[in-house]
Amino acid sequence: MQHPHGVQPWGNYLLNGGKEVRSAGLGRLRILSDELILAVLAQLPACSLVTCSATSKALYCFCNHEDLWRALTLQEFEGNFKYQTSWQHTYLAAARLVEPKKQLSHAPLKIQGFYSDLLYQPWFCATTPIREEWLQRDNLERRSGLSIADFRQHFELPNRPVVLSDAAKSWPARKKWTRKYLRKAFKGHKVVAGNYPMEFDDFLAYSDAATDDMPLYLFDCKFAAKAPKLAADYEVPEVFREDLFAVLGERARPDHRWLIMGPQRSGSSFHKDPNATSAWNAVVRGSKKWILFPPHIQPPGVHASADGADVATPVSLVEWFLNFYEAAQHGRVRPLEGVVRAGEVLFVPRGWWHLAINLEQETIAVTHNYVSSAGLPTVLAFLETGRADLVSGCAEDERAHLHDRFVAALRQQRPQVLEACLEEERSKSKMRSLASLFHGDTDAHLQDACKRHKGGCKGPGGADKVTGSPAVFRFNFADG
Structure with missing residues (x-):
């Protein structure tokens, strides 16, 4: 050609x-x-x-x-x-x-x-066709029938991705969300595609005809307000229902749920999710290929500023696969990757770099960002940095005060959760002070001191209590 x-x-x-x-x-x-x-x-x-x-x-x-x-x-x-x-x-x-x-x-x-x-x-x-060798590797852990306790112990606290293979199998959306149904649901409202409001029919016409290397795709955080019946067609999987940002109320909390829809090759280039939150992403129709790197490993071809505010990536997702996919297989840490299909839900842990590309001409998904008690210390640390420009999903005049508003709401509605979080931070602060006493001493002495303090150096999510909480991740993730 x-x-x-x-x-x-x-x-x-x-x-x-x-x-x-x-x-x-x-x-x-x-x-x-x-x-x-x-x-x-x-x-x-x-x-x-x-x-x-x-x-x-x-x-x-x-x-x-x-x-x-x-x-x-x-x-x-x-x-x-x-x-x-x-x-x-x-x-x-x-x-x-x-x-x-x-x-x-x-x-x-x-x-x-x-x-x-x-x-x-x-x-x-x-x-260029999406190549078979890009889809063959699948090292994402898959689980079904996962209890809240098992999810928390094996995935949320260690901050590890997992595919829940049965979490969305019975959603009404799996059968209902046809073009005809969605057209009726969005009647009188525009959807957001490529950060631009457009008629849903116009978006469908574009999706069917577009030949872009990086197609526009629908990424709408207000879909439930525009089409309330869509929100009734799915439910938050049980393991993700603790969402502490809910204490702020639906209108005052940062944007947290999106309807995602697009043609083949559309998707999200490498980024970390906003506000140090974790996320779950459920495929309703079609399928997605995911590539994930742990927080401390910057993906090949990706260049981020020191504070994470700016991220430069290849222009299109296929361009990354063509130029960097094989290099990623030979780095010091190989990515976690796999295809997530209709009815499956991927847990994306806080701070993880991730890319997702739609594999079918009409792929539809729902995603929520959330903060549970396991991730609360990291979220509060991120919000406390004072960098309002790194906070996402809020009106500009509300970003600088999100930390204080969140803490005040937690103190009123979830005081025990907040106190446990603060106690954990006090414990980490003591360990940092203890570690400073051994500055310049051998690692063995320092580790021995840590072991004598509450039985070890590891905190939630594998965080090292000598160095403190997990790194504070900063984001400038524009919706879409």
Whole structure:
């Protein structure tokens, strides 16, 4: 299959005789990298892009790059568009410059001798099949009939992922959530896809026709308010029902539940969940491939700032699999990974890096973020850092005060849970003081001292009482 405009990767340059049209077509701009040229073109309005595309073969390829037209469409029309055969066609139809649902008057030109890895890669990722070898590895632990006590002891306290294979098997949503049912449920309301509100029918039309390397997908934290009957079609699995943020009330707590829906290749790139919370993710229809790394292991291809506020990842999920999946298998810690199918629920522990890619054309899931007594110390420590910019899911003016509001509500409604948490922190503080007395001494002496204090150095979740509570994870996770 060939790129629609004839763009080739630079690896083909010598194979094709060493002739290229980029330098002559760009003139003095040829000294700029492809990234800089696209950055300049991204500042232009649509009419200027069209004009530039007619000046040379090289600029034709740049100015017709789908990512530019996707950005223009979303910037100008947000979710108020009906997807056509391409993003350029979609923009022109939304701007009423062409008739919707009619083919454009000209076929794309195929340029000979134009090479660009930057322009070629998104198309290659969008057209590369999801490979079988990416799906074969499955080392996620799977359990059924798991009791609350067993879940807490073996997974929640050690902070380990697990797939609950039977937790959502009997949900009414498994049968009810057809397109017809969801259309009726969302009638009169828009859904959020790619952070933009759009009509549910328009989202379905986009999902069916999109050829993006990273498709938009529905990620809506207000779905239960818009369509209350959807919330009645599933129930929180028993092992996740202790959710201490509930003491704040539904309106005052951070966003915590989302309906997720999207076509094949859509999903979430690597991130840690917001506010140091844990999560569960239940697949209602379709299936998802998950890759998870423990908190202290940064996934290959992912670059995070020291405070975790900014995370740079490959543009698309398929791009990560193409470039980094095999490298991940040979790192010092291999990821946990597997396919989660309809009726199964994945527990995502606090602080774990994770990626999820939808494997079927219509994959639907429900996810909740929550804080139980096992994770409360970490959540309170995170909220107490004073970095309001790292708090997610609240109005901007409420972020800085979330810690105090949460503690006050716990003190009033769950005082025993709060006191147990504070006592644990006091114990850890004593151990830090004790450890400081042995500064510069041998590890053996320090470990002996720890063993004499309450029987060991390990706290909930495997936290080391010498060094204190688990690392405080900071997030800037935009919904979606």
